[in-house]
Amino acid sequence: MKTFLLVLVLAVLTSFRAAAQVSVEITMDQEQFLPSEAVPVAVKITNRSGQQLHLGAAADWLTFSVESTDGFIVIKNAEVPVTGEFDLESSQIGIKRVDLQPYFQIGRHGRYKVIATLRIKDWSASVNSAPKTFDVVNGAKLWSQDFGVPGVTNSPPEVRKFTLEEANYLRLQLRLYVRVSDQSESQVFKVTTLGQMVSFSDPDAKVDRTSQLHVLWQAGAQVFNYALINANGEVVRQEVYNNAGSRPRLVVNEQGEVSVAGGTRRVKPEELPVVPVVPWVKAPGELPAKNTKNMLP
Template sequence: MKTYAILFSIAASMLSLQAQVAIEVRLDQEQFLAGESLTAAARISNRSGQALDFGKDADWLTFHIESQDGFVVEKLGEAPAPGEFTVETSKIATRRVDLAPYFSALRPGRYSIVATVRVKDWNSEIISPPKNFDVIRGAKLWTQEFGVPLAPGSTNRVPEMRRYTLEQANHLRTQLRLYFRLTDAAESRVLKVQAIGPMVSFSDLEQQLDKNNHLHALWRTGRQSCTYVSFNTDGEMTAHQTYDLTDSHPKLKLDEKGVVFVSGGVRRITPNDVPSKTGDDSAQLENK
């Protein structure tokens, strides 16, 4: 009887804590490609009647990912969530953490994330409900191996070989998306995966490498619009632009100096532009 009483007391105590402080995991999307950033938002609600401090210890917030298909997800390290902060009573705080670098590459399947927050003032832990998500497989549309140019002043050596890949995935089976993937030449090490925009089923995807082996891509995102992007050899997006179709449709062209540019169509300034445009630059730009 004493054992049951102790267990009941512990369970009641845990329920009481979770009623006072709650943690929830939220995701911006429910489907990801393998290697894509997996940013989890830990949402902490404080209803305890007192202010609570978090972030003093490195392990104040931890995450666990579990496969629902039966295989083990290896944890490579703890995802850091640095910075001290206080959550006043009746307030909510959110801390966002990219989990992708801290777990082994996830194969296609269904997974769940659980977050644990440690309330140091109470010497207690609060565990979130599981948040489910899917890792989906993309369809490879184009791939190209390339050499990384040497930095200025570097001596001649065998160049590092990498690979660009453009993939298509059907997000929630309702919207086609185009993804950029950067890997080593053998595709055994993923350096970057990024969703770069929606696409239509009748899209004609154009791609071109410039003199620096930067990737340029242009594709249809709607009946009367196209998106243009460029990436450098480290996978950083250097351009993101929108073009409206006119009598002259947008096309990628390579000039005699090895520079890639968009010819045709009308440039439309949007909030998603890279580099961003401000002030009087908000007008449409006609391409020659």
């Protein structure tokens, strides 16, 4: 019994010393998510030990635990893979980014907290981060439509569903989301935020002949955003239109192609022509005067 207590005390002291020399911090760009939306986190590791740390060699060098503050158990689907070995010198900061959503069942409405644990093999010690909380909220459905996924012919197509939802982010900003699920909505393939929208906006959505979703919505007083989403829920193109001359709107031609009519599209920086750099040449009046003192006649 005494031996066990001694080992336990030594382990606690080792972890305490490690935490004083190496810190682990979780940061998130946002703290509110829709069910099935990606939950990206960044783990910042700061080395103040005075020696180099070699990290990432073991599969469990950085692990995560997620708990619900409401009391229900959060099921872990698998360990979050954090790959790539690297050396962290003293006074340096290393950052690893992961998405928690595929590895934990966090689709239920409520508040959650996540903790990252860093294991330092050479020290036989581990360091925990402070808990970081985030919320999963339900959005309000605005529009939905079934569509067939393009694929092999001569067989029934896979049927999926596009759904547009809105959610009030931290009660300060209304955001528009797109969700791709199976027809029954029991399996969600992807949830993606499209951006900010005004409260009086009525998004226009149309599915083209290639089963891609076109969405046009008002994001400001005279600003409209456009997004093109494929069958997997990935945003493949985004544009911004000004309400200049006429209001932007989606139109469908006889071939089932969708385009934006009206308004004025903003030119993206990468679309601007490259201006060649012209070497600077002094004007004749700026040229230095000739030195005629030592010139031969």
